[in-house]
Amino acid sequence: MKATRPPTESARVEQVLTVALEVFGRHGFRKTSMEDVARAADLSRQGLYLHFPNKEILFQAAVRHELDTALDEVSQCLNKESGGLDRRIVSAMDAWLGRYVGSMLASDISTMLENPASQLKDIVEPAIAAFDAQVAATIASATTKTDLRRLRVTPEDVAAVLHTAGQGAKYLSRSRDEFVARITAATHLVLAGLHTTSSARR
């Protein structure tokens, strides 16, 4: 019940990655030095190089770790026993996007994704796909095929719309509370269409 997959990294390294992402998030990739990360992680700069061959790879690892963590959290939210489908989806969206509401990280990463040479694509895009798939699966298991057929939509379509609304909410919101409010309203309305009777588990 502890970890869904064997821990690739030691606890120490995981902690470094967490701190690193936080530091990168403050001033962006370019304006963050290895020294900054090392200091924040309570480690010498050279100590960092023992774990990561260069800054680029450190960043990639930090992003990967972040996405893995977020996906785990999303998974927990979606599979919670308590709460209706609405609540589970809202908390999942919040776990997935909410933390980036005012952060530089989102725009930083998305500019990096423009670069075709960037390895980041191979890290970020599968994670996004995995998120969408999880949401779609949850939708699928909590709705009837009749309802889906009546509206002529697939669970994937519904997940895509929620994804779109999530991006919009992130973009429009100045605080995390505002984000949650918007995504709550959107989720409520979207799910209303396939009137799920508040709970349904397979």
Place this chain on the structure above:
Amino acid sequence: MKATRPPTESARVEQVLTVALEVFGRHGFRKTSMEDVARAADLSRQGLYLHFPNKEILFQAAVRHELDTALDEVSQCLNKESGGLDRRIVSAMDAWLGRYVGSMLASDISTMLENPASQLKDIVEPAIAAFDAQVAATIASATTKTDLRRLRVTPEDVAAVLHTAGQGAKYLSRSRDEFVARITAATHLVLAGLHTTSSARR
């Protein structure tokens, strides 16, 4: 039937404003000179100054004109006879946001809005409110109070969700077609909740 309000500006000035917005849109406010605008509008730079005291005000006027035009177009889309509610809303969203899909203008304006001293706030925010209000009114007239009460939402809530989804679609889309596809899916699902029987006019 021609103009909903008396034309504040002459046709010539209107044409200048249209061109100006297009030019500003290409390289952003800062990197666009009065010379650039004048040339594009087939006018001398000094001719421009006869109409607008300075660059700032020219830009504001161009934005205001653009928003007015867009709102008129939105109005036409929403009040069209033909087509169901879905189609009307999708075309309205496209008229309102679709043209900015790859443009610098959106980000340019939104950074200007950060500045509390900017007069742009007083131009843009009312326009956004007017758009939301129009959409809300359309929703209101095409749905039953019963449906709204059943979902415990106001037409304004629905409009806000569509607005959120629209922003997300604009942000995620690389082409206008993609934008339309996303917004179509979102509208379809959102409206499905208050199962409007395809047409309803008051």
Place this chain on the structure above:
DNA sequence: GGTTGACAGATTTTGCCAAATATGTAAAGT
């Protein structure tokens, strides 16, 4: 598994200055 200190080479930042470009005003002309 780390520490410190030192190093070459690359990149960024800084300060400065000259040249170019842009803004806004004005006058005179059509």
Place this chain on the structure above:
DNA sequence: ACTTTACATATTTGGCAAAATCTGTCAACC
């Protein structure tokens, strides 16, 4: 209702060298 020419005053740009900072690697040490 414009145009052209001209002008004072910013603001932006480009070059260019010195200084600072950052990266990545090594050695020596615990």
